[in-house]
Amino acid sequence: MRDGIVLDKVALNLGTADFDFDCHIEAGVITAIAGSSGAGKSTLLNLIAGFERPQSGRIFIAGTEQTASHPSERPVSVVFQDHNLFAHLDIFTNVALGISPSMRLSSQDRDRVENALSRVSLAGFGKRMPGSLSGGEKQRAAFARALLRNKPVLLLDEPFASLDADLRLQMSALILDLHTETANTVVMITHDREEIARIADRILHVEKGQIATDEAKADYLSRFAAPVSPLSGTV
Numbered sequence: 677m678r679d680g681i682v683l684d685k686v687a688l689n690l691g692t693a694d695f696d697f698d699c700h701i702e703a704g705v706i707t708a709i710a711g712s713s714g715a716g717k718s719t720l721l722n723l724i725a726g727f728e729r730p731q732s733g734r735i736f737i738a739g740t741e742q743t744a745s746h747p748s749e750r751p752v753s754v755v756f757q758d759h760n761l762f763a764h765l766d767i768f769t770n771v772a773l774g775i776s777p778s779m780r781l782s783s784q785d786r787d788r789v790e791n792a793l794s795r796v797s798l799a800g801f802g803k804r805m806p807g808s809l810s811g812g813e814k815q816r817a818a819f820a821r822a823l824l825r826n827k828p829v830l831l832l833d834e835p836f837a838s839l840d841a842d843l844r845l846q847m848s849a850l851i852l853d854l855h856t857e858t859a860n861t862v863v864m865i866t867h868d869r870e871e872i873a874r875i876a877d878r879i880l881h882v883e884k885g886q887i888a889t890d891e892a893k894a895d896y897l898s899r900f901a902a903p904v905s906p907l908s909g910t911v
């Protein structure tokens with residue numbers, strides 16, 4: 677079985693929407709999921725994460741079949757658009773859950789939590805409750821937890837859509853740093869062509885519940901380049 681993520685003839689119906697995914701997402705690569713609203717991008721991510729189960733077909737992640745496994749058993753970390761944090765737990769605890777669900781932490785673990793908070797520019801936020809943070813701060817805390825989980829696959833469902841341009845750049849840099857350090861497989865939904873240009877290696881374009889194209893970044897971006905006049909260069 678190939679590494680990375682394989683959706684082998686995966687089919688699912690949700691209400692009036694049908695999904696058929698058959699694809700291989702390469703290991704150790706940053707893949708962007710693009711496509712219009714309602715195309716099925718989040719559903720694709722939910723199938724990989726285990727929040728949706730296929731009605732037929734099989735899913736393999738990092739060489740192991742995961743079709744029927746619980747989300748918590750899958751070798752993935754997920755950061756969603758929102759609702760990533762437990763509202764009744766402070767930020768330190770929310771982030772520390774990435775290391776130990778039972779919260780048995782050594783002093784070294786506590787240092788790792790503080791360090792992850794610093795990496796997302798939330799040093800000193802540990803005692804705050806999620807309700808007192810801005811949308812962007814909450815997303816950065818969720819990303820800090822994903823950093824600590826340190827799983828081979830990182831799934832991102834537009835987690836930084838609410839951040840301003842500078843913070844988006846910072847978060848892109850963080851994803852790239854993490855990717856360089858760990859050679860993880862990153863799958864991220866994004867509508868932002870500049871973000872694709874900055875960090876993606878491949879682009880899967882989802883249309884009507886299927887993968888319409890699977891291409892390298894250069895090919896994807898060349899389709900959006902300024903059109904060249906057919907007469908240019910002629911005498």
Ligand SMILES: Nc1ncnc2c1ncn2[C@@H]1O[C@H](COP(=O)(O)OP(=O)(O)OP(=O)(O)O)[C@@H](O)[C@H]1O
Pocket residue numbers: 690691692693711712713714715716717718719720
């Ligand atoms: N639980 C559900 N029951 C019924 N229909 C659903 C369900 N979940 C998703 N859908 C439908 O499936 C289609 C794809 O939804 P999905 O959220 O995957 O799209 P998306 O590409 O992520 O869209 P967006 O960019 O707007 O977030 C939509 O038409 C949506 O209404």
